[in-house]
Structure formats: structure tokens, C-alpha cells
Amino acid sequence: MAAWLEELVGEERLLLPGHSACAGCVPAINIRHVLGGLAAAAPAAKTVLVIPASCWTIIAGIWPVNAFKVAVHLTPFASAAAEASAIKAALRLRGLGDTTNVVVWGGDGSTCDIGFSGVSAAAERNEDIIYVLNDNEAYMNTGVQKSGATPEGAWTTTTPAGSPRAGQKKDIARIMAAHRIPYVATLALGSVPMLRDFRAKVTRAAELRGFRFLHILGACPPGWRYPTAQSTEISRLAVESRYFPLFACDDGKWRITFRPKHEVPVREFLETQGRFSHLSAEEIDSIQAHVDARWNLLAGLESQAEMPVPTL
């Protein structure tokens, strides 16, 4: 095993064993690597997690238990970004601003829908926080309802198969980049090379100051309707099919950070999940066309003139 991988295996777990996430919960693996990556990047720094209403309200533990080895501040659905801003501000007043990462771990409903105004405002103020979008593409904690991040064609309990076209997944990463914040990146964990990309992005976020936005794909077995053992495989297919491209906008410079060596049609990704099982061949072709168009757009952004962000 490569030395860097061995180090990861041995690193301290900041989400403790015994937490109550579902079997196969990809976000539970993702958060381990966010917290681990931040700790590795700056061992002396502490992290405060700010968690709005979500599965993570429960996974964090039944009061007064804390499933995390970091301080956790739970918030209502819509105010995590404002509260993270406040925690950072108050820590600055207490002289702890430089030694604490304030990290929001918010779902797609919180980020793209009900809390969007607050996320946008915190980005506009360039608050010195890391905002992580834990994107499982629907309101999963309430039992799989459509959110602004639900992809086209996906079944949810409020967009049953055959319901009228429910909308396109909000392109939240590009929306956030339009705020001219220091760092926007997309992350997913489906293979060892993707893990390297993932950890490099967490490290980069830790190095920077200002509003950093990490958009992480979090496959959800009950919500996406697939067997728990396939979580990693599905995350890999999401990236290799270019359904979820891995890219970054670092100081205004766009780059696709992970070009799959083995590209697969989006059909291979869709076929793994019950939420897409009702789609016709024509509908899958249409999704493929949208996936290709977005990839081309992102590739075009790489050669776009840089628009450096204002310094904090």
C-alpha cells in the first residue's frame, strides 16, 4: 500500500465508531476525510462543525452524546451559514480565529433551497469559513423528497415516476463560483485516485482563507435505491460517467482536476439505481446530452480568462 494511504488508515477518526448513519452511507465516509484532511493540513488547528437540520442532526448523537471528536453546533435548517459566520467572528474576538476551522456540513436542501440566501450572503461577505455541501440529491432525512439538487429524471416520493418534468439539478458549484470566492471544488470518493483528489482539495481549502465551498457527492443507498455494498462503485461511476465531474475554481482559475481514464456512458451510472429505473432510452439519451454539454462547458472554463478573487 502506498505510504500516503497507510497514513490515512492510521489517522485519528473524528467521527467515532457507533454513530447512527445508515449502512453504506457515503457522507459518513466523506466527512471522515473532510475532518481528517483538515486535521492533517494543520495539526494545531481545531475544527468546529456547524450542522443544520439533516440526517446529521441525528447522526451527531442522542443528547448529550456527541458522535464527533470536535465541537458541534446544531442549527435550524436555514441559518447554518450565518451561524458559522458568527462563530468565526466570536472566535476572532476571543483570539481563537486563526486556530479554528469553522466548517458547515449542510445538505442539499439546506444549501440549495431553504438556506440558499444565507449561503449566498456568507459567500458575498467572503466569511472565513469552509462550507461543505453534502449532496445526496434529495431530502433524504424526511424520506426522499425532491430538492433543488435532485437530478433530472430521478424518482423521489414527490416526483414519482411519470410525473411532469421536475427540473434540472441546480448548478450550485458554478453559482457559488460566481460569488468570486477563493475556492470552489467538487469532490467524490469512488476510487483511490479520487481519494487523492478529494484529500488534495480538503488540504487546499485548509490553506486558504475566506469562503471556501466544497461540493461533495454523497451517494445514499435508501434514497437512490441501491444495495449498500455498491456505494463506492456508484460514486466511481458518477465521476467516470461525467455525471458528477470533479473540478475546482481556485482563485478564479477553473480546472477539471480529474479526467477519468475509463469513461463510461451515463447509462451505466443510472442503471445502478432504482431512482432512475423508470427512464426510457430517449430520456437517458437526453440526460447524456446534458452531461456532455456540461462537461464541454466546464472544459471551456479552463481556458477562460482568470478572474482573481478579492483578497480577504
Place this chain on the structure above:
Amino acid sequence: MSQSLPRGRTVMTANEAAAYAVVLARAQAIGCYPITPQTLIVERLAELVAGRDDVEYANLDSEHSMLGYVIAASRVGVRTFTATSSQGLLYAHEQLHRASRERVPLVMVNVNRSVFAPWSLEPDLSDSMSQRDTGWIQLYCSSAQEVMDSILCAYRIAETVLLPVMVCAEGFLLSHTSEVVDVPDQAAVDAFIPEFRPPKEWVLDPDVPRAFSGLPEPKEYAAFQRNVADAMDEARNVIETVGSEFGSHFGRTKIGALESGGNPEADTALVSIGTIGDSARELLDDDGELLIVRVHTYRPFPAAELSSVLSRAGSVCVVDRASAFGSFGPLGGDVRSLRLEHASAVTNFICGIGGTEVTPATLRWALHQARSSSAARGGLGPMYVPEGV
């Protein structure tokens, strides 16, 4: 550059008095979102703290975010301030409930304004009175001086019992009306309000992996709520003590649960809140058979103090400036819940809604009804004072 504060007797509005009180109280984190008629408070504060690195001032995207901001800053152990009105208060409603259970000692000024729909900028108390059961201590003012004094007391009260305090002042009648206000010295305020030192286990500390407000078992959830009720009860004594101390420290009238005037032996008593209590004083000029009571602390409700001051009254007339649909007004219902030994009737009148004028004549009309009309006595609901009385 930050501006300096006025000292001594100075002409100012209640909004300005609020801003100066907040600076004197050394609030460290201020959350801002504009709404008429509160806006001048946060504007003046922005000027006063500009360039200071010991104060964090944030422009938020909504009152919901703004309340979240001050709750979270307070959780980290710093003194906070925010202000709002009407729609803003209602927009933040979810956070108000939460603030009391999180036991964060926020101080917020609500400049009272009528509630949409239809639109109105004018004052009534429906906005804050409808937040009665959110677990906030509520203080209602009748002058700019009282706004300043109440804010200074509010920090002491909030940080002693660990509950949020809402200081309420009617829009325009107070917020935009200039009066003479006696501004205390910074040194005197520093001697009155000690540094904020919350319990250690209450503060979010990056070195301690604690989770705040996680999902408890039902029994523990209920205990969170019961603890707020206990803190409210404790607040009764603390408000009394802090008010007395304030009076002697600054040489001013005590700010307590209520204020009374007129004839304590009178058969008729008029109970009101806010600026109506001030208008009621004029009735005493030609009515020797009247006791007037102005409620300053609405929550915790001063049941003992009211029962005592109203113990000899036969007819109690309660005037509300907040809407009530299907039952008594907020103050009327509470006063009716008291066991008053000698009261044969407690009548409830609603007036001043949407900024309709409440003059001594309005109150005389209400008193006349209370004293003479059998229809109003012991009825099943309040009587709306007709517009134009």
C-alpha cells in the same frame, strides 16, 4: 472612525438611545438587517463601531440569519445585540423559540410595528405580543429614557438568568420622537454591567468536543422546556433586584415589573402597557377616583405585583394595543387570569391598532364603558374601541 457618545442630558430619539445604550453596554457582536422603523438603531451602531476591532458587526441576509448570528456568537461567549420590527420579528420566529431553550442571553430591541396584511408602518404591539410564548423576557417602554435604561438592565437580567430579553418600544411614537435622555458615563455603566462570564460548560469551545442542542429523549426534551420556565420564575426576582440597583446606581426611577399612579384606594383601575400607560397619566388630572397601572415587564408576567396593586379595585379596565382574535387581548387575558379579591369586573379594550391614535379621550371612553356598560362586563371577549373615539 467611530463616533463618540453623548454624555448627560441630550435630545435624542428612542432609536438613538438604544444605539448608545448598546455601545455603553459593550456589545461585541452585532447582527443587522434593516426594517422600518428600527433601521436607525443599526445605522447609528454601524457608525459608532466603525473601525473598532473589538466589535464584530455583520450585515445579514434576513432576520432569520440575523437571529442565528447572535445566537451562535452568544454560544461562543460574547455579548451580542440585534434589533428588528414587525415582519422581521415574525420572520425570525423559529429562532426566538430556540434562543430561550439554548439559554443564550441575547438582548434585542423590537421597535413595535403593525403586522402585514394589509401593509402598515404604524405602531401596535401585535408583533411582539404574539411572540409571548417563545420564552423571551419582554420589557415594554414608554419613553426614550426607559429604552436606554431597559437595555442596560436587560444585559444584567439576561446574563444572570441566561434567557433572552426583548426590549419593546412603539415605532414612531418612541423610535422617531426626540426627547431629553440622560446618558450615563461609560465608567458608571461598566460598574453596573460586569464582563460577560457565562458558565464554562455553556460555551462552545473548539478544544472540547461537545454537541449543543442535539436530539434528546422526550424526558430530557421536556426538561429543556421546564428549565426555561424555572429561569422565567427566577427572572422575577432578578428583574426586581436589578431594577432597584439600577435606580440607586444611576439615581433614576427604578425599572421594575410595573409602574402605578393615581389613587391606590380607587374603585376603578386602568391597566395598560407601553406609551398608552403614559397617556393614561393625563386622566389623573381630573379623575381622583382612578388608579393607573403600566405594565413594564410583560414576561415573566408580574402576577403577584399586579394582584397586590389591584387588590382593592372593584372594576379593572385593561387596555391592549395588540389584536386578539377569538379571545381576550394579550394583557386583558392575563389580568383576567389573576385572582382579584374585590374586582367584580375585568373588562378588556383593544385600541391603537395599526397606529390609530390613543388619546386620553380614547381611554376616557373605555373607562366610561367599563364603569357603565353591562354589556362589556364579564363578556366573552374584548371590546374594540371604535376608530375615531
